[in-house]
Amino acid sequence: MSSKRTVPSARRSGAAASAELRERILSATRELLRERCFDTLSVSDILTAAKVSRASFYFYFPSKQAVLAELVREAVTQGQQAAEPWTGGRQDPAAALRAGVTDGARLWRANAGVLMAIVESWGSDDDLRALWLEQMDLFTEAAVARIRSDPEALRHLGDADVRAVAASLTWLGERLYYLAAAGVPPFDDEQVLIDVLTNAWTSLLYGR
Amino acid sequence: MSSKRTVPSARRSGAAASAELRERILSATRELLRERCFDTLSVSDILTAAKVSRASFYFYFPSKQAVLAELVREAVTQGQQAAEPWTGGRQDPAAALRAGVTDGARLWRANAGVLMAIVESWGSDDDLRALWLEQMDLFTEAAVARIRSDPEALRHLGDADVRAVAASLTWLGERLYYLAAAGVPPFDDEQVLIDVLTNAWTSLLYGR
DNA sequence: GATATGTCCAGACAGTGTGTATGGTCCTTG
DNA sequence: CAAGGACCATACACACTGTCTGGACATATC
Numbered sequence: 001m002s003s004k005r006t007v008p009s010a011r012r013s014g015a016a017a018s019a020e021l022r023e024r025i026l027s028a029t030r031e032l033l034r035e036r037c038f039d040t041l042s043v044s045d046i047l048t049a050a051k052v053s054r055a056s057f058y059f060y061f062p063s064k065q066a067v068l069a070e071l072v073r074e075a076v077t078q079g080q081q082a083a084e085p086w087t088g089g090r091q092d093p094a095a096a097l098r099a100g101v102t103d104g105a106r107l108w109r110a111n112a113g114v115l116m117a118i119v120e121s122w123g124s125d126d127d128l129r130a131l132w133l134e135q136m137d138l139f140t141e142a143a144v145a146r147i148r149s150d151p152e153a154l155r156h157l158g159d160a161d162v163r164a165v166a167a168s169l170t171w172l173g174e175r176l177y178y179l180a181a182a183g184v185p186p187f188d189d190e191q192v193l194i195d196v197l198t199n200a201w202t203s204l205l206y207g208r
Numbered sequence: 209m210s211s212k213r214t215v216p217s218a219r220r221s222g223a224a225a226s227a228e229l230r231e232r233i234l235s236a237t238r239e240l241l242r243e244r245c246f247d248t249l250s251v252s253d254i255l256t257a258a259k260v261s262r263a264s265f266y267f268y269f270p271s272k273q274a275v276l277a278e279l280v281r282e283a284v285t286q287g288q289q290a291a292e293p294w295t296g297g298r299q300d301p302a303a304a305l306r307a308g309v310t311d312g313a314r315l316w317r318a319n320a321g322v323l324m325a326i327v328e329s330w331g332s333d334d335d336l337r338a339l340w341l342e343q344m345d346l347f348t349e350a351a352v353a354r355i356r357s358d359p360e361a362l363r364h365l366g367d368a369d370v371r372a373v374a375a376s377l378t379w380l381g382e383r384l385y386y387l388a389a390a391g392v393p394p395f396d397d398e399q400v401l402i403d404v405l406t407n408a409w410t411s412l413l414y415g416r
Numbered sequence: 417g418a419t420a421t422g423t424c425c426a427g428a429c430a431g432t433g434t435g436t437a438t439g440g441t442c443c444t445t446g
Numbered sequence: 447c448a449a450g451g452a453c454c455a456t457a458c459a460c461a462c463t464g465t466c467t468g469g470a471c472a473t474a475t476c
Contacts, residue, residue, distance in 0.1 A: 021453080039332045042433060053454045058435065116331075123328035123390070124247045133392065156416075164394045164404045168384060175383045176376060182331070184341065186372045196372045200412060207415040208364075229424080250462060261425045266464065 022060045024050040026074075029067050033113030038068060038121055065125045072118045072128075075111040076135050079104075093150065093206070098198045104173060105180070105194055112181040119178045136174065140167045153205040165204055172200055230268045232258045234282075237275050241321030246276060246329055273333045280326045280336075283319040284343050287312075301358065301414070306406045312381060313388070313402055320389040327386045344382065348375045361413040373412055380408055 028050035032041055043064050047054055061067050108115055122132040143166035147153045157165060176197055180187040187193045202208055236258035240249055251272050255262055269275050316323055330340040351374035355361045365373060384405055388395040395401045410416055 037332055043435085044433080053456095054435085055437090055455085056453060059453090063435085120328075120331035123324075124245055160407060161394070161400060161404065164400050165407070167394060168380065168404050168408060171383045171387065172376065172380045175379045179379065186369065186375060192369060192372050196369065196376050199368060199373070200376060200408075203411045203415060204408060207411065251464085252462075261427095262464085263426085263466085264424060267424085271464085 019060070021050075021052050021056050025052055025057060025060060025067060026070060028052075029064070030071055030114060033071075033117050035113075038064075038117035065121070065128055068114070068117055068121065069127055069131050071114045072131060072135075075107070075114050079107040079111075080138070093152070094198075094202055097201045097205075098194065101173075101194050101197045101201065104177060104197075105190055108177040108181055109190075116178060116181050119174065136167075136170055139170045139173075143170060147205065150205070156205060156207050169201055169204060173197060227268070229258075229260050229264050233260055233265060233268060233275060234278060236260075237272070238279055238322060241279075241325050243321075246272075246325035273329070273336055276322070276325055276329065277335055277339050279322045280339060280343075283315070283322050287315040287319075288346070301360070302406075302410055305409045305413075306402065309381075309402050309405045309409065312385060312405075313398055316385040316389055317398075324386060324389050327382065344375075344378055347378045347381075351378060355413065358413070364413060364415050377409055377412060381405060 025046060029041075029046050032045060032049055036045075041064070043054070043057060046052075046064065046067070047057060050057075061070075118128055118132055122128040140163065144163050147157070147162055147166060154162075176187050176193060180190065180193045187196075199208075233254060237249075237254050240253060240257055244253075249272070251262070251265060254260075254272065254275070255265060258265075269278075326336055326340055330336040348371065352371050355365070355370055355374060362370075384395055384401060388398065388401045395404075407416075
């Protein structure tokens with residue numbers, strides 16, 4: 001908890017990989033989350049899947065929540081640079097919006113297990129909560145910047161609270177992507193998902 | 209599990225209450241959920257709070273999830289009859305929308321603990337999942353009926369998927385009410401919450 | 417009033433999970 | 447060869463769940 005632990009450097013089989021076990025734990029968990037939900041996943045399950053001892057696990061991570069946090073950070077940073085062109089946004093607004101929504105769907109499809117896990121768990125773990133709220137805040141902030149640089153959207157929004165509108169669109173996305181990943185109709189149909197989310201953005205920002 | 213148990217009828221202290229213990233369990237849990245979150249709540253906590261033995265608890269409920277399910281049913285049916293005038297909707301559409309959103313906020317304020325609990329838990333329990341999806345479906349269906357009987361909304365929606373739009377508004381509400389109850393800004397400010405939700409409904413249905 | 421019936425409690429139990437601690441093995445480096 | 451770091455197997459204390467005893471006590475029946 002309080003003492004910073006050193007990352008192991010010298011590995012058994014030569015100079016190959018430092019912290020290889022750590023990596024094994026991460027990818028085993030990522031893999032397990034493809035099929036099982038996070039809270040029915042025990043540390044023992046991860047241990048056997050990653051072929052790692054209990055002691056080693058708790059050397060690298062303080063809990064399984066910390067593993068999830070790391071996986072989420074990976075997935076989200078990977079997604080942020082994917083959504084970067086969206087933030088710049090020089091093209092046609094509506095097309096850019098749809099492209100951004102589609103990117104989000106791709107990100108969620110690629111990391112469904114991890115992202116479903118945190119959406120289901122951030123309510124009951126302080127670290128995960130802080131992490132997820134921060135991510136949603138980053139997305140919201142990006143949306144705010146985008147709106148502020150868009151005269152037409154600004155005009156349509158009038159004196160409405162820009163950040164609140166941006167936040168609600170962010171959270172609408174969070175919920176709808178989750179439902180899609182969970183197979184809840186009608187959002188399990190990716191075309192419906194993208195259409196309805198794009199429609200929400202354009203309706204709220206431009207009145208269609 | 210499979211055998212249906214009979215509800216106890218003859219009580220110790222006269223003809224007072226049948227299934228009094230059951231009631232005690234329900235209200236103790238409801239009370240505990242006001243301060244603690246559902247998954248850190250153990251059955252033992254409920255036992256001591258309700259002054260009920262472990263055996264009695266498992267006589268009336270198969271699990272603590274079942275207790276939550278019952279509490280949710282209570283809260284939601286109570287909320288459905290509150291939202292009934294909204295479904296009828298003869299008044300000015302925008303005002304009716306705002307009134308409905310405000311009713312939702314009131315319902316969530318009155319039952320924050322229980323509703324937060326199920327929102328956090330329906331992902332990890334089959335019964336709770338079925339219950340919550342059914343409730344969201346009921347709300348969605350009511351919204352669909354309301355939209356179908358509103359020529360202006362129908363005209364504005366064009367060939368969009370009415371049920372998908374209604375569902376996304378329902379789920380947006382679910383998420384935003386939850387965030388408000390969880391104290392996440394900017395939705396912790398009830399005025400912001402109501403404004404942004406009302407705005408979403410009117411924007412999506414009428415283009416403002 | 418004796419006997420059953422049903423409600424309830426106290427407590428023990430096995431099973432499973434978490435996080436920590438102990439001791440030992442194997443490899444690398446000085 | 448000796449020292450130390452990386453790792454493993456194992457066992458532990460603790461908490462929680464759901465089941466199962468035995469017994470206390472009130473009511474109903476004879």
